[in-house]
Amino acid sequence: MEDAPVELPAYETWLQCDVCEEWYHGVCVGISASESKHIDKFHCKKCVGNHGPSLYSRVAPRRSGRQHNHVDYSRLNEGQPATFNQYMLRLEAHEFTADGFDHLENGHTVTAEWLRNRDSNDPFLIEKPQGLGLTMPGSATTVSEIVELIGRDTAVSVMDVLTQEELKGWTVGDWAAYFESADRQRVLNVISLEVSGTALDQQVSRPSVVDEVDLVERYWPAAKRKADKYPRVKTYCLMGVQNAYTDFHVDFSATWVYYHVVWGAKVFYLVPPTASNMRKFESWSRSPEQAVSLFAENVRQCFEVRVEAGNTLFIPAGWIHAVLTPVDTLAIGGNFLVMQSLNAHIGAYKLEARTGVPQRYRFPFFLKLCRYMAELLAR
Incomplete structure (x- = not known):
């Protein structure tokens, strides 16, 4: 009998950018463990401009056409939230x-x-x-x-x-x-x-x-x-x-x-x-x-x-x-x-x-x- 799949907690979910190969916490980029399973190619904020958004194996979650807040990842990695607000990203992506x-x-x-x-x-x-x-x-x-x-x-x-x-x-x-x-x-x-x-x-x-x-x-x-x-x-x-x-x-x-x-x-x-x-x-x-x-x-x-x-x-x-x-x-x-x-x-x-x-x-x-x-x- 196979073991049941284990859902990793948010703080143990990591994603590697397929362009620059840097690693990111799922919580820091607003991606849950379940969503990460459907990503074919992950592109970080720095690489999206030249390489486009991440690619999903199924229809990607709907994203709002509104302009997103700037995410200062360099300050976030230093432990300073700066202007980063993961909740704003999720709210903008959802259709209410x-x-x-x-x-x-x-x-x-x-x-x-x-x-x-x-x-x-x-x-x-x-x-x-x-x-x-x-x-x-x-x-x-x-x-x-x-x-x-x-x-x-x-x-x-x-x-x-x-x-x-x-x-x-x-x-x-x-x-x-x-x-x-x-x-x-x-x-x-x-x-x-x-x-x-x-x-x-x-x-x-x-x-x-x-x-x-x-x-x-x-x-x-x-x-x-x-x-x-x-x-x-x-x-x-x-x-x-x-x-x-x-x-x-x-x-x-x-x-x-x-x-x-x-x-x-x-x-x-x-x-x-x-x-x-x-x-x-x-x-x-x-x-x-x-x-x-x-x-x-x-x-x-x-x-x-x-x-x-x-x-x-x-x-x-x-x-x-x-x-x-x-x-x-x-x-x-x-x-x-x-x-x-x-x-x-x-x-x-x-x-x-x-x-x-x-x-x-x-x-x-x-x-x-x-x-x-x-x-x-x-x-």
């Missing part, structure tokens, strides 16, 4: 499904009853904030002003976009210095800065409908809302530089989420949470191929939605999504649980346990909230 979701002119019709009676579980976009009960910082607010409202010494989790790993030891003051620098050596992102209780929080009111349906607001006893033993997920400040990217994920416990772009823009890549797609996502999340492949390639439809300044996007429970920041952007968002999606929330909580998601990336005190709900509903 056009946004066919509801676009509402304003938020006057967005009520708890409207949410309950919707015919679909699709995301929806609100073009203007009127009627949402939304309060946000002004469009002229700078990152430095945001930092002063939060507190310069406040610790912040910063993500390195190239590796999708967290950088420790940063403060929001450090982040402001990086954001306003004219020479950013790496593409970094801030996506998990919860600001409840800060001066910035006093300038933010989330959509009224969120307060109406949020299970934490409805069932967590007011007398037990202590800062260190209470889900603080209501208000996040998201600050991303151009080409920042967050890879495909499901928000903790499949929470609903709203995003409001104060200035700049965001592009969301959204995959419906069907049973088949969730199985594929779980498999992809556990695979070493995650580092060198685009999840959208595994599913039938992945929608592309652009959210401009002043827009508010709602993403219902469980939608698998990635986020690109095409220009420097300031956004405010928040997570919330709703009764109509309770099965999805519990299912996602179990999925996180199966896939080993660290506790700090899960919905805080989820089981305690479920206990409070059970106690009140049983009365």
Whole structure:
């Protein structure tokens, strides 16, 4: 009996250029182990100009006609990401499904009853904030002003976009210095800065409908809302530089989420949470191929939605999504649980346990909230 074929992890996949004979990590040139098996002749970036693109043994993956970002491989090999962004290359190569979701002119019709009676579980976009009960910082607010409202010494989790790993030891003051620098050596992102209780929080009111349906607001006893033993997920400040990217994920416990772009823009890549797609996502999340492949390639439809300044996007429970920041952007968002999606929330909580998601990336005190709900509903 023959041994089953072994799929090499991304960091063990190497390709030799058939022209200059130099070797490259698959992850560094954005080619997965599975894709490399179909390459007859590999041409590196330096040799493509004179010898054309790599040749495939079958139809090559579709490439976008748009101009690709310059890849500075010499600096990459020295350990400096420079302008290289492997995620941008994959996104440009993929053909996404056009946004066919509801676009509402304003938020006057967005009520708890409207949410309950919707015919679909699709995301929806609100073009203007009127009627949402939304309060946000002004469009002229700078990152430095945001930092002063939060507190310069406040610790912040910063993500390195190239590796999708967290950088420790940063403060929001450090982040402001990086954001306003004219020479950013790496593409970094801030996506998990919860600001409840800060001066910035006093300038933010989330959509009224969120307060109406949020299970934490409805069932967590007011007398037990202590800062260190209470889900603080209501208000996040998201600050991303151009080409920042967050890879495909499901928000903790499949929470609903709203995003409001104060200035700049965001592009969301959204995959419906069907049973088949969730199985594929779980498999992809556990695979070493995650580092060198685009999840959208595994599913039938992945929608592309652009959210401009002043827009508010709602993403219902469980939608698998990635986020690109095409220009420097300031956004405010928040997570919330709703009764109509309770099965999805519990299912996602179990999925996180199966896939080993660290506790700090899960919905805080989820089981305690479920206990409070059970106690009140049983009365």
